[in-house]
Amino acid sequence: MGSVPDDLIGQILLRLPVKALLRFKSACKPWLLQISDKQFAKSHFEIAAPTHKVFVKNNHSQLDCIDVDASLLNNCGKLVFNFPLPSSVHKDGCKVYIVGTCRGFMLLKNYFVEKTKDVFDFVIWNPSTGFHKGINYVSAPLACVHHDSSLYGLGYDSSCDDYQIVIVATQARLILVHSFSLKKNSWSLSECTTPFYSREIHGLYLEASLHWYVKPFDRPPFIFAFHVTEKRLFEILLPSVSDIGLDYDKQYFRVIRGCLCLCVVEEGVGTSIWMMKEYNVQSSWTKFFVPLSTTSPPDLLPVFYPLCFTKNGEILGSNSKTLVKLNDEGQLLEHHPDDHNVDSSIFSYCGVYRESLLSISEDNDETAGNPGTIATSSRQQEITIKFSDGRIITLPLEQ
DSSP, X not given: OOOOOHHXXXXXXXXXXXXXXXXXXXXXXXXXXXXXXXXXXXXXXXXXXXXXXXXXXXXXXXXXXXXXXXXXXXXXXXXXXXXXXXXXXXXXXXXXXXXXEEXXXXXXXXXXXXXXXXXXXXXEEOTTTOOEEEEOOOTTTTTTOOTTTOEEEEEEETTTTXXXXXXXXXXXXXXXXXXXXXXXXXXXXXXXXXXXXOSOOBBEEETTEEEEEEEESSSOOEEEEEETTTTEEEEEOOSOHHHXXXXXXXXXXXXXXXXXXXXXXXXXXXXXXXXXXXXXXXXXXXXXXXXXXXXXXXXXXXXXXXXXXXXXXOEEEEXXXXXXXXXXXXXXXXXXSSOOOOSTTHHHHEEEEEOOOOOSOSSOTTOOOXXXXXXXXXXXXXXXXXXXXXXXXXXXXXX
């Protein structure tokens, strides 16, 4: 076997999945340094084929993450992560909410009571690497923020490589949009004069913008969007009311296959997935119907909430109790053995994120962390690499 130049090794590493790279960090010091490099992480995010996981929040201390393309049977491909909780003075009474995902990061809102006062702060967390960065709340601009009624999101400004926390809050008849720049360590403010409410506090990031599905008090629902770079508010129109109906409680909002999607759920019948195939073009909304197969046991498939598609074209979602996979004809293929109870909580406790090696800053003293993973299983292959100096390393590569 001929030797492989080190620069070619680097190109190979850039194309491996995140899980394999995390294992290879322990192979040798040069690999550790290369894989830990911030520029390598950015290049890997742009070059490597994306891998996704479904997250299910079971409690305020741990998070289940399941490989989208792994079998649901016997917990195959399942990981369990410990949330990076705040200091022990708040740890016991702290409630953790996942309020945004972006480029491998999750935005966590930690809510607790301090001296009879409700307090919250944020943590930006990469569950794949264990990286986390705490962001303390700022009392002055957030005086109008209410824990139960505000909307949140995490976005990325590619023009200056900056992540932004966005909070949408109601004050009188105004909607105030606060955005916090991690690079500038400062807040900015935008206003909207259309009052609305939304049960989905988790903003969806796509096309440099954050999106929420909202219900105004005087007209049909729409998608409320905030462009992170331009600090611009805008609306995205839905399909006609005659197509999707008026029952807001049967509708929920997702990003599926890189498109904005509105799902209309009919218990015992099926789910209509309205996909906007061309961003912000109303005429591009296309309907895809997933029926509930009559051959599936009714207790295993009373209803279906889609989350994403697998590489094989299967549809991964929830049956109101646990995760299930269907084919495009609505036939049940697999169901997860654990009861997640994600029916009414699917909006804030269950979602999809892309794995990455990215971090926020080098000088942050909170970046060290152990992902705290528990239990995975999958097929194993080996990769053998011969370095130009004669070293040979053989390592298991998890698919």
